[in-house]
Each structure stands twice: as structure tokens, then as C-alpha cells.
Amino acid sequence: MKKISRRQFICGGAACLSAAIASQGFGPIGPGICEAAAVKDIRGKVFKGDAPKKLWKWSREGFLYKKLKNAKVVCGICPNRCILAPGDRSVCRSKVNMNGKLYSLTYGNPCAVNTDPIEKKPLFHFKPRIKAFSLATTGCNFRCLNCQNWEISQARPDEVAPYMRELFPADVVAAAQKAGARSIAYTYSEPITFFEYMIDTARLAGEAGIYNLWISNAYINPKPLLALCKVLDAATLNIKSYDDRIYRQLNGGRLKPVLNTFKTLHDQGIHFEMINLVVPGYTDKEDMVKAMCGWILDNIGPDYPLHFLRFFPRYKLDRLPPTPVSALTRYRELALQQGLHYAYVGNVARHAGNNTYCHNCKRMLIERQGYFIPTYNLVGSHCKFCDTRIPGVWHEATSDVTGKVPL
Numbered sequence: 001m002k003k004i005s006r007r008q009f010i011c012g013g014a015a016c017l018s019a020a021i022a023s024q025g026f027g028p029i030g031p032g033i034c035e036a037a038a039v040k041d042i043r044g045k046v047f048k049g050d051a052p053k054k055l056w057k058w059s060r061e062g063f064l065y066k067k068l069k070n071a072k073v074v075c076g077i078c079p080n081r082c083i084l085a086p087g088d089r090s091v092c093r094s095k096v097n098m099n100g101k102l103y104s105l106t107y108g109n110p111c112a113v114n115t116d117p118i119e120k121k122p123l124f125h126f127k128p129r130i131k132a133f134s135l136a137t138t139g140c141n142f143r144c145l146n147c148q149n150w151e152i153s154q155a156r157p158d159e160v161a162p163y164m165r166e167l168f169p170a171d172v173v174a175a176a177q178k179a180g181a182r183s184i185a186y187t188y189s190e191p192i193t194f195f196e197y198m199i200d201t202a203r204l205a206g207e208a209g210i211y212n213l214w215i216s217n218a219y220i221n222p223k224p225l226l227a228l229c230k231v232l233d234a235a236t237l238n239i240k241s242y243d244d245r246i247y248r249q250l251n252g253g254r255l256k257p258v259l260n261t262f263k264t265l266h267d268q269g270i271h272f273e274m275i276n277l278v279v280p281g282y283t284d285k286e287d288m289v290k291a292m293c294g295w296i297l298d299n300i301g302p303d304y305p306l307h308f309l310r311f312f313p314r315y316k317l318d319r320l321p322p323t324p325v326s327a328l329t330r331y332r333e334l335a336l337q338q339g340l341h342y343a344y345v346g347n348v349a350r351h352a353g354n355n356t357y358c359h360n361c362k363r364m365l366i367e368r369q370g371y372f373i374p375t376y377n378l379v380g381s382h383c384k385f386c387d388t389r390i391p392g393v394w395h396e397a398t399s400d401v402t403g404k405v406p407l
């Protein structure tokens, strides 16, 4: 009989165990699953020879990359660590190797620009009702089957040229000020892929007294993350699932770097909120929600809000039904029962889980109707009823948030 190594034996055992668990309708949980487990990984690939013939006005040399032999380069921004030969385009489609140097192609060239209420991000515990001047370029380092913005996230810059605008960092700050926005949100697609543009803009915005908000899949390497933390005021970060296999199958990423990002922001004292899109058949599992909440409590504590968002059929999962509202209600209850202080239901209008309730006295602090806030019961950063400090970054004056005037 053919001998197998100890490693093969261990991997084989894990694969069998994985299969056995999966056959009961529950995938293995957490990072570090053995590679031998049969999982379809949809991670993106480098586009060989797909770079444009020459650079353009919105090209900038990339930050944090290394030159390798034979004029190849490796990007250090995200865990994909794209290795590009001259003429290649990155997984995120927005970086290329031109003559042995790495270039970003989207610097100062957003394809989506809007002024949104901050609640839309969603950020519920950071300066309610301020405007967020929001922008995105093309590109993403993931391949989510359910992407809501695939027209821009899974496109090359030249494919959406009619929608592009020229806004260099100083122009973004000026445009935000003109729009009366107290914050700039890097959002819609994946800002990690326009890291150079984001961080240069964020530095200028910070100097101008504008808050910087990062809406992201959190799939970033430690070094750029620490650089970003220096200019960041708040973030909304996805936790797509608490299952490394689902990360590979549904998103084309891995779980562990995402969890590391949460721990780093926690260590750096930056307010963030987590979003978990509940995708039927993929991430709608009570045990997974419990394990995710357990990790949150053990590693970053109970004070970071967690939003359970309703899925709607999109992109490659357009035949799935929307998430039942009852499932979202249940997961929010589970999160609160386990000890998280703030859990929300999103993408469901007028659900009680849209509102904020004091984690101590349970009275309603903030009532939300869409992006309106008809009721606001904080005094500074404290509950009006029991004086408990509410985690987050709040206005000093209640008058900043009361009123029913649309933003």
C-alpha cells in the first residue's frame, strides 16, 4: 500500500471532517482550514499583457511595491500580492507594470461621485446626519458573486470612461467643502485598490478639518493599513462571513486578513462598524453568526456595531431570493443575546433594528426612518435617560442632529 506523509494524513483527515460537517449543512468555520479541503476558490488572477500601451494623465507610481528580477514587480497593498511582469494588469484591474515600475491608473479619476448621508454607509455611531462626499474609482481585489456595484468594481478604468471625472486630491477637498460635507467617504468599489489616491486625499482632507471614512472589504496588508490609520476617522468594514471556505467560494478572498484589520483598528482606537450581508444559502447560518459574534467579543469587545444587511438578487446570484426579514431579526437578537451592545438590521425599511437602543437602560436613543432621525436622545455622547456613555463619536450639541430636513 502507498505510504502517505504525516502532513497528507492530517490534511486528508481535515478534508474528510470538512466534508462531513458540510454534509450536515454547516461549513467549517474560521481561518486556517487545510488547503486539501475541496473548495472552489474564485480569487481573481493577474491579466497577462493587458496593460495599456502607454500611461495617461491619471497614472501615479504605486506606493509600497517592490521590484523583482526580470523587471517584475510585486504590489504590497493587499494580500493578493500581485506579481506583474511588464505589460501585466493587476487582479484589481487598476494597476499595471510599465517598464519595471508599478503604476496606479486611477489617481484623481473617480467614476462615481455623490454626496450621501453618513447613515447610508452605514455609520450609525459617528457624527449622525453629516454629509459624506463619496467617491470611487473602478477596481476591486475581490470577486464577490453577489456584488452590488459590479459595473464599476469589476471594470477597467477605460471601460467606464464616460462616467469618469477628473478630481485630484485638492479638488476632492474643495468639492466636499462646496457640497457642505463634513466628511469624505472612500466607498462604492474597493478603496484599497486606489490606496494612493485615497491616502493623499485623506491627508489633505484631515488638514482641512474634514473626516475621512473608509468603506471597505478590509482585505489589506498591515503596513498600508497602519499608514491609513494615521489619517482615518472611521470605517465601515465588511465581514462577508465567518468561514474561510465561504470567503474563497463567494468572495475570492480569505478571512484572516479581514479579522486582522479589525484588530488593528481596535488597537489604533479608530471607530468602525461591521457589516454582514446575509446571503441565502451561503451566510445564513445561525452557528456561523454565533461563532462570528464570539470572535468579536473575544477580540475587540462588545462596543463595535454590527449590521446584518438584507441581500437582494444581484450580479451572478440574481436567481437567489432576498434574505427573509425573519432571519435578519433572528441574527440581530442572537448577537444581542451573546453580548454585543449594538446590532442592527439594514436594507429593511422601518424595522425596529434600524434604531439605536441604549445598551444599559434599553431605551430608544436614535430613531431612524430611512436617513431621517426624528428622535435623538443622546446628550453629547451619553444616554439622556441613564447617562451611560454610548460607544462612538458623537456631536457635542444635539441641535446638530435634530430636525427633519433632508440632507
Ligand code: SF4
Pocket (backbone or CB within 6 Å): 075, 076, 077, 078, 079, 080, 081, 082, 090, 091, 092, 093, 095, 140, 141, 192, 193
Ligand atoms: S491592491 Fe490590486 S494590485 Fe495591489 S495586490 Fe491588491 S489586487 Fe494586486
